[in-house]
Amino acid sequence: MTRFLISFLFCWLAVPAWAALDPSLVRQLTEEDSDRRIEAIQQLLVLPEAAPLLQAMADDGLMVGEDRVFIFTGETALDAATGEPIAPAPEAYESVMVNNRIRSALANALAAQKLSDTDAQVRLEAARELQSNAGLELVPALARALKTESDPTILDLLALAHAKASLESPDPEARLAAVTDLGARGSREARSLLLPLAEEAGEPDARVRAAATESLREIESRLAIGEFLGQIFSGLSLGSILLLAALGLAITYGVMGVINMAHGELLMVGAYTAFLVQTVFRTYLPEYLDWYVLAAIPTAFVAAALVGMVLERTVIRRLYGRPLETLLATWGLSLILIQAARVLFGAQNVEVANPTWMSGGVEVMAGLVLPWNRVFILGFSLFVLGLIWVLMQKTRLGLFVRAVTQNRPMAGCVGVPTGRVDTLAFGLGAGIAGLGGVALSQIANVGPDMGQGYIVDSFLVVVLGGVGQLAGAVWAALGLGVVTKFMEGWWGAVIAKIVVLVIVIAFIQKRPQGLFALKGRFVES
């Protein structure tokens, strides 16, 4: 986003004419041969006045047509060499093809120019950009920036980029310094760059080879920690998704004992609500579009809870105490809900976009990037968990629900309206599923049969955790997530799925009551 703004700013500033560039150099940018074009970019990179031209090229805005090279921003055509407006703009033109190699050269050239910007934020972005693919041609620019830079974060990044770029230096002393420096600060990309230097084929100087081997060891130990933490995080992230999918079921099945095969479809109701809220925001409140997720959360809760309560009132309540019939009936309900979604929204997946604040990720340490959407969902699942705990433990409704599940006749005797409590409790479970649906819409595809993929996992979590135990569901979900992710790391996704199921089956055989067993009177019923 910031890059975009910056480029926009540049284009804005670029409207007045700039000092003329060498037309033959500009022409060279449009040649067939990538080597020649990169050569031209590297020559242009030292000229500050070439910035708008390079930026335009990186944004696919550099055109060739009618024997002229020009920058076309949609309305006005500017001559690429002089910056003078061309009127009328040429009729037939083609944008100058930019492939990855050119794009990376352009990005580096632009970043190198921005190193002397007065805004520290711009310099920081530029220094970040230079972390990958920095070549020898950038060493002078980096060295210059290192001398003038005062911000410690930027300085650190610049030193890193400088070291990476000087690995190609013909001078063994410079290489040695770079190799040692990379050992202290380098991460993943540095490792990739150092590996060839540790071998005789890639590095003639023995001292540099030894230093590279040493630096690699340092980097690898650092990376190993990051990698391990990364696996734990992705496990927790998967666990939090499983938990959100299963928490509603933990209430309806775990606490109330209703085998609800339509649970996955309640997730779907939540996800489609998120889609609808997004559509409403897009149409009526486009300036707040980024915050539609926050509005979707309560809406989805209410929508799914209403659907749940209707199901309970119309079908499920007539089947209490008859688990097999409940199973069949809710299964039928799930098919009805899927078809209803197909009729209403079409059979194809609908697009639910991540808001900008949930796109991208944060690099917490070398080699460990945490995507924002996953961090958000992890936090959200904790929030939902807290919400349920408060509801069940601290409110009158929670008290009633617990009383009814423990001893229905007795609760009825002391005046608890058991019928209404059932409806409300089922509604609560369904509403929680709706919240899970909102979270899923940010990660997975939203379609009519999305719920089917989660029903098995949800039951797995609840049964493994121990029926009737919310705490059990939490441990089971997070445990399953972490175990699955470690197995995926070793054997791949297909085998991991099988192995996890085998483990769960074996575990249930040994311990049918799940991780946590209920104690007391409720158990035998």
Next chain:
Amino acid sequence: MDRRSFIKFSGVTLAMAAAGVTSLPVLAANTIKVGILHSLSGTMAISETALKETALMTIDEINRKGGVLGRKLEPVVVDPASNWPLFAEKARQLLAQDKVAVVFGCWTSVSRKSVLPVFKELNGLLFYPVQYEGEELEKNVFYTGAAPNQQAIPAVEYLMSKDGGSAKRFVLLGTDYVYPRTTNKILRAFLKSKGVAESDIMEEYTPFGHSDYQTIIAKIKKFASEGKKTAVVSTINGDSNVPFYKELGNAGLKATDVPVVAFSVGEEELRGVDTKPLVGHLAAWNYFQSIKNPTNDAFIKMYRAWAKKNRLPKADSVVTNDPMEATYIGIHMWKQAVEKAKTTDVDKVIAAMAGQTFKAPSGFVVKMDERNHHLHKPVFIGEVRADGQFNVVWKTKGPVRAAPWSPYIPGNDKKKDTPA
């Protein structure tokens, strides 16, 4: 089969029976029935729905110009719901009950393999519009998508070239079924023949509909940090591509560091994704919407008008892609063949198909090979742009003849280039 899909099945069979009864009288009308067999729900709907629309549009175009042999075409659309056995059932329904003259359909190779026995048994005619792994040559099928030498091999060659980033290590990532497995087998042999070591190739598979790509991305990152330039070859199919590319963007894996070239991702699949973080990732196809020529302009215009007229979802942003072009070519070639044979009889049409040519939206005149049932097609490699379209960065000089039996699979040199 689990109980849920059993119920679905029985429901579907009942519905089929009902449909069969009601559609009988229509048979009498003087039309030519053509079947359209694409998943309109389930994991493949993201890709296949647009092909159904393209087929309907093309049929409408032909009908407006007077039909075929003076008769109008009547499309029969069925939804096999991304369910492979259901594909076979629906195919049987189309051929045996509706008596269609030809079927346009299938996307995944597993669905094609599942309908093959039906087409052979009932001597039907299938036009298959998607790039695939080769290793097949059936009398009853015309393949209008690319064989490996028209897509996969050139794409990997490009990655190994200087402009493609001189990749030395490869991650072969796919959905777990026959197309990715076979393609990767071919690519592995090809890479070996180019001197890539076994340890520089990583193969990974995920189930259909997989949506958690964290581990895979972490693995790719690790693999890419082992000293040589790495590229990813993705044969992920269906809606898994959306979470895959989302995760790729969020994890900050840029195309300039680790380019991903995809064989089953085109303009349509990227509609649901924010493509700004994906700029520079690649796809290899025989057509891109961004190709500029009058035939393509007309094709795009026609599809846009069709989408608007039929109120397709998000009609203002519809895109065209390679399998849509292949569907379009297929239907037109079938029409030409029927007109040449002066009948819709399957065997005569098959004979008439040989050597048919058509001016395709890719800007080239494509030709149906005289012998091997595959098209001669040009190959393009494109990089994703910020607007979800592709920039063509490499292309062949002209159409390439398909080699369905890849020379990189041992024993293929003995196989005949004509259907048995």
